[in-house]
Amino acid sequence: MESLYPTLSFLKLRASYGSVGNQNTYLSSIYRIMSSSSSEWLIDGNNQVTVGTPGALPSSLTWETVTTLDVGLDARFFNNKLGMTFDWYERTVSDMHSSGITLPSSFGTSSPRRNYGELQTKGWELSLDYKHQFDNDLKVSALVTLTDFKEKLTKYSNTTKGITSNYEGKVLGEIWGYETDRFFTEDDFNSDGSYANGVADQSLFETNGWFKYGPGDVKFKDLNGDGVIDYGSRTVGDSGDMKVIGNSTPRYQYGIQLGADFKGIDLSVFMQGVGKRDFWANGPVFIPGYRYGEGWYEHQLDHWTPENTNAYYPRPNDQGQSNSSMNFLPQTKYLLNMSYLRMKNITLGYSFPESVLNKLRVNKLRLYLSGENLFEISGVQIPVDPEVDYTNAGTNDTSSFGRVYPFRRSYSFGLQLSL
Numbered sequence: 001m002e003s004l005y006p007t008l009s010f011l012k013l014r015a016s017y018g019s020v021g022n023q024n025t026y027l028s029s030i031y032r033i034m035s036s037s038s039s040e041w042l043i044d045g046n047n048q049v050t051v052g053t054p055g056a057l058p059s060s061l062t063w064e065t066v067t068t069l070d071v072g073l074d075a076r077f078f079n080n081k082l083g084m085t086f087d088w089y090e091r092t093v094s095d096m097h098s099s100g101i102t103l104p105s106s107f108g109t110s111s112p113r114r115n116y117g118e119l120q121t122k123g124w125e126l127s128l129d130y131k132h133q134f135d136n137d138l139k140v141s142a143l144v145t146l147t148d149f150k151e152k153l154t155k156y157s158n159t160t161k162g163i164t165s166n167y168e169g170k171v172l173g174e175i176w177g178y179e180t181d182r183f184f185t186e187d188d189f190n191s192d193g194s195y196a197n198g199v200a201d202q203s204l205f206e207t208n209g210w211f212k213y214g215p216g217d218v219k220f221k222d223l224n225g226d227g228v229i230d231y232g233s234r235t236v237g238d239s240g241d242m243k244v245i246g247n248s249t250p251r252y253q254y255g256i257q258l259g260a261d262f263k264g265i266d267l268s269v270f271m272q273g274v275g276k277r278d279f280w281a282n283g284p285v286f287i288p289g290y291r292y293g294e295g296w297y298e299h300q301l302d303h304w305t306p307e308n309t310n311a312y313y314p315r316p317n318d319q320g321q322s323n324s325s326m327n328f329l330p331q332t333k334y335l336l337n338m339s340y341l342r343m344k345n346i347t348l349g350y351s352f353p354e355s356v357l358n359k360l361r362v363n364k365l366r367l368y369l370s371g372e373n374l375f376e377i378s379g380v381q382i383p384v385d386p387e388v389d390y391t392n393a394g395t396n397d398t399s400s401f402g403r404v405y406p407f408r409r410s411y412s413f414g415l416q417l418s419l
Contacts, residue, residue: 019066063095064094071087117153129144272342373407383402385406
């Protein structure tokens with residue numbers, strides 16, 4: 001270590017391992033509970049309370065176990081001016097409570113739950129900090145944090161591996177969809193409206209009786225080359241032309257803090273963001289023509305017409321309040337890129353020197369100007385805030401996507417006085 005000093009001022013390796021039972025378990029999973037309800041039987045004019053038979057409970061059922069392994073490194077360089085903290089962790093939830101095996105109806109009750117399932121989370125956290133004072137009394141500081149993680153089901157009872165449910169090997173948050181090719185043209189169809197030779201058939205998705213794909217509609221890629229665009233049996237082994245097109249889990253979340261101080265003038269900057277996040281949305285802001293009688297938004301006016309074949313959106317159509325049919329099947333072209341960098345705060349201040357403080361007989365006097373949420377750099381293709389996409393009603397409130405108040409941009413000016 002002495003030979004590395006002062007380049008390496010401090011070094012510490014850390015490691016920890018432990019497991020604990022998960023007490024956040026449904027009572028019905030571990031206790032035989034008899035539920036009560038009010039019946040329609042009347043005695044003396046009062047409804048009588050009945051008690052139901054409890055469900056089956058296996059004697060071997062136990063609680064879930066959470067096991068965590070963490071390996072870390074703390075280091076400082078250049079006389080402690082530059083610091084680094086790094087952690088890699090693996091968190092495994094084993095003996096997860098999952099549905100039991102299918103039993104015959106003669107069993108008389110639903111299948112009891114069992115310990116069969118395992119969820120593994122792997123991630124890392126990095127923090128870098130820097131402080132330095134120059135000879136002219138200029139002080140600078142910086143702090144950068146970056147984190148990432150992925151969650152994967154390493155054990156799960158789903159032998160069919162249906163892509164619409166959980167299955168062994170699934171990465172949580174994954175989005176299945178189609179790869180967008182282009183818009184159909186007149187050359188893709190015969191005179192009777194059938195698909196031309198060599199053009200993959202998408203008629204499987206013409207389900208409402210009146211919609212048929214034509215020029216200006218979305219054409220998907222035939223990934224398996226069978227001449228038909230479909231979803232197979234919707235399983236991992238037979239997904240037709242579907243594939244994992246993205247993941248809704250926020251990846252590479254980061255924060256940046258910068259500071260400077262020079263002869264009473266101080267400046268601080270705070271930024272944060274997400275490096276990668278995909279999202280397949282719903283609602284009229286995302287899908288033009290989502291509701292038949294609702295107007296279109298300005299950003300949706302760039303739609304296909306015979307004179308505007310290079311448009312962003314397909315030809316106008318009634319989507320029937322659906323984000324999984326016709327031109328808006330989950331797909332690569334309209335999958336939202338929800339990564340962003342937001343300027344959370346900039347504060348500029350000035351602290352009066354001691355000579356002024358003595359005359360005013362105060363201990364501290366500081367003026368400051370501050371701005372919140374000043375700007376945002378975003379990759380999202382439509383005018384929505386990638387950090388505030390839904391209201392408090394949650395993701396099931398399809399009408400709220402893009403219709404919420406964004407973070408308020410505010411400015412403040414103040415005086416800090418300490419007597």
